[in-house]
Amino acid sequence: MKKEHVPQDNSKIYQGQSKLVYAVDESGHYAGVKSSGWEIESFATQYAVDDLNEQAVSALLDAQQGKVSPLKYHMLCARHDVLSLSQVTGLFQWRIKRHFKPKVFNTLSANILSRYCEALAISEQQLKDLPEHHDASFKQPSA
Amino acid sequence: MPVLNNLVHKQSSHCESGVVSNMLSTNGLTISEPMAFGIASAMSFAYLPFVKVAGMPLIAYRMPPKMIINTVSKKLGIKLHREKFSSAEKGMKKLDEVLAEGKVVGLQTSVYWLPYFPDEMRFHFNAHNLMVYGIDEHNNYQISDPVFENTVTCPKRDLEKARFSKGALAPKGLMYWVDNVPSEVDLTPHIYSGIKKTAKMMAGLPVPGINLFGTQGMEKLAKDIERLDRKPKKYRHLFLAHIVRMQEEIGTGGAGFRFMFASFLDEAAAYTNNQAMFEASQxxxxxxxxxxxxxxxxxxxxRSKTPVPLSDIAAQLRDCAKQETALRTRLLAIK
Known part of the structure; x- marks a missing residue:
């Protein structure tokens, strides 16, 4: 890649930051060049983020209708899937999937709930509550 | 707290090679990021369909985490201290102690918990490296995160969460720092051995039946791309976007570290005065x-209404593999 071909597409994902890439300058040698983003890369990132949000919206709808427990929605909001949540909480995947059933979720012990709360960085009340609408912006985890 | 006047914070493409470069430079041994990357033979390719990242197969363009810091310190004869912790409290206390000695400390962290990261990049990735160089008057940690233009700060509780996040590749509070850094090292032998090792790895593992690494891995990925037409459209798109993210978004310096490797060869050519390396760089x-x-x-x-066929994408990937095979031959011929 030549220096003048380094994309400067002002990616909104970078939030004003820039990234360093390596490119060939006029002398034919390499140098680090700042890039404000590449639309190809932004598309891919945005696609993944949008997919997570779509999943969250449908999980929220299902939870509001009582088809799944709020856990699934909050898991997606924290950018987890069942596999990664299982790795973080130490619970088997089948158990987490079972906890997606509202009936089972409502009987969970304080111990299990606290493991979810810690992993998702939310309080027990928040874990049980559902918002009216899905907020697609990133939720700052409160450490 | 001793003031660190000699801190070198140079923006880098990749977190680990960036930390190595900045940490050694701060300790008086100037070494560029591509040079650290190259002598550690960190460029590779791996396609592991059975290891899932956010539901997608793992595609890596480099060697596993911690390999760069370990190899570089070993090759250059630098004493590397490494410590993991059973409790967050101990881990944070030790960090403060080592900082108080005036050292810069490398940490393994999860990007999800680092507030200074752009939102859309905060995923559960546990092997991000950064370097702490002090504590400011508000009790925030002062951080040289190599992928950022400027130094940043991070509150203690966030950094603690980031260091002790759980899950795959859990950092367990890993911190590392160096001692006895020589001010000058002849890199020549390390350049040659680094190139040779990279070249050897480019063809994959010489074990029948294992076709997941190097150019073999690329072939396999190409085949799987062709097979995507049996999958639902959504999965197909997510899979392709995933390849792009692994290659571009996750701090690689562009093209999955290939440009960084080229930059290393370019620098190495000047260092050793070897024209063959420059040609390989091109x-x-x-x-x-x-x-x-x-x-x-x-x-x-x-995203196109008339999308390029999957076979074209696979063909392009096979082209990359073919070229890498040619580069491998060229690299092995470098004397």
Whole structure:
């Protein structure tokens, strides 16, 4: 890649930051060049983020209708899937999937709930509550 | 707290090679990021369909985490201290102690918990490296995160969460710092051995039946891309976007480290006065350009009304593999 071909597409994902890439300058040698983003890369990132949000919206709808427990929605909001949540909480995947059933979720012990709360960085009340609408912006985890 | 006047914070492409470069430079041994990357033979390719990242197969363009810092310190005869912790409290206390000695400390962290990261990049990735160099008057940690332009700060509780996040590749509070850094090292033998090892790895593992690494891995990925037409459209798009993200978004310096490797060869050519390395660098540049084409094709497939066929994307990837085979031959011939 030549220096003048380094994309400067002002990616909104970078939030004003820039990234360093390596490119060939006029002398034919390499140098680090700042890039404000590449639309190809932004598309891919945005696609993944949008997919997570779509999943969250449908999980929220299902939870509001009582088809799944709020856990699934909050898991997606924290950018987890069942596999990664299982790795973080130490619970088997089948158990987490079972906890997606509202009936089972409502009987969970304080111990299990606290493991979810810690992993998702939310309080027990928040874990049980559902918002009216899905907020697609990133939720700052409160450490 | 001793003031660190000699801190070197140079923006880098990749977190680990960046930390190595900045940490050694701060300790008086100037070494560029591509040089650290190259002598550690960190460039590779791996496609592991059975290891899932956010539901997608793992695609890596480099060797596993911690390999760069370990190899570079070993090769250059630098004493590397490493410590993991059973409790967060102990881990944070030790960090403060080592900082108080006036040292810069490398940490393994999860990007999800680092508040200074752009929102859309905060995923559960546990092997991000950064370097702490002090504590400011508000009790925030002062951090040289190599992928950022400027130094940043991070509150204690966030950094603690980031260091002790759980899950795959859990950092367990890993911190590392160096001692006895020589001010000058002859890199020549390390350049030659680094190139040789990279070249050897480029063809994959010489074990029958294991075709997941190097150019073999690329072939397998190409085959799987062709098979994507049996999958639902959504999965197909997510898979292709995933390849692009692994290659471009996750701090690689463009084209999955291929440009960084080319930059290393370019620098090494000047260092050793070896024209063959410069020629290999130009080949690596072409390979990098081709990987970028692959990314463009993949994204085109996802968003265009008349998408390029999957077979074209696979063909482009096979082209990359073919070129890397040629580069391998060239690298092995470097004397």
């Amino acid at each position: 080949m690596a540049t072409e390979i990098g350009d081709n990987w970028r084409n692959l990314a463009s094709l993949a994204v085109n497939h996802c």
